[in-house]
Amino acid sequence: NAGVMQNPRHLVRRRGQEARLRCSPMKGHSHVYWYRQLPEEGLKFMVYLQKENIIDESGMPKERFSAEFPKEGPSILRIQQVVRGDSAAYFCASSQFRDFNYEQYFGPGTRLTVT
Amino acid sequence: AQKITQTQPGMFVQEKEAVTLDCTYDTSDPSYGLFWYKQPSSGEMIFLIYQGSYDQQNATEGRYSLNFQKARKSANLVISASQLGDSAMYFCAMRGSNDYKLSFGAGTTVTVRA
Numbered sequence: 001n002a003g004v005m006q007n008p009r010h011l012v013r014r015r016g017q018e019a020r021l022r023c024s025p026m027k028g029h030s031h032v033y034w035y036r037q038l039p040e041e042g043l044k045f046m047v048y049l050q051k052e053n054i055i056d057e058s059g060m061p062k063e064r065f066s067a068e069f070p071k072e073g074p075s076i077l078r079i080q081q082v083v084r085g086d087s088a089a090y091f092c093a094s095s096q097f098r099d100f101n102y103e104q105y106f107g108p109g110t111r112l113t114v115t
Numbered sequence: 116a117q118k119i120t121q122t123q124p125g126m127f128v129q130e131k132e133a134v135t136l137d138c139t140y141d142t143s144d145p146s147y148g149l150f151w152y153k154q155p156s157s158g159e160m161i162f163l164i165y166q167g168s169y170d171q172q173n174a175t176e177g178r179y180s181l182n183f184q185k186a187r188k189s190a191n192l193v194i195s196a197s198q199l200g201d202s203a204m205y206f207c208a209m210r211g212s213n214d215y216k217l218s219f220g221a222g223t224t225v226t227v228r229a
Contacts, residue, residue, distance in 0.1 A: 033216065035217075041221060042220055045216035045217065059216070089158060104217060106159065109159065
């Protein structure tokens, strides 16, 4: 199966801990997007990355959140010192091209719960 | 900036009937794409259908069709012959030609009754 993979699917962290979410794009896709879905809401864009570059991070909170997409390995969304408000589903999507008319394929999401 | 509005928080439909989900949008981009995604209770996001702003014909994919009215800035999804498995949350999204991200509406929950 060459779909977008995310792990872990569920992650529980205590307040103040770090959360690391991983995303492996579809084979042949070099464009990765992260979105966050709060309960009962639609998805909100966080960041867009290409290999080794952050292209658009306009949706990322200014503090505690960071993302990377290294030359080798998956894309990582890192949340430091998590708070309860970070509890959400985090989705990764990938696309083959960045043009607007190309579909973004979504992974299954990571459900983060902060206790 | 793009804005997507879905005004129907929840809908009930009888099995085998058709249902229309409303979506209106606002953008200043000259070209854009409109997408519909399905999110079942298991949580994954499933792509359903795409409409380009310059496409002459309305998009169709199996039981899904998109009623695109550019002048009204609406892109309604029609699901024909509803099935129990269609029960899910449905999101309308768009992406402008000058934008990287998808902008999503708040979603509409569809419940199909037997």
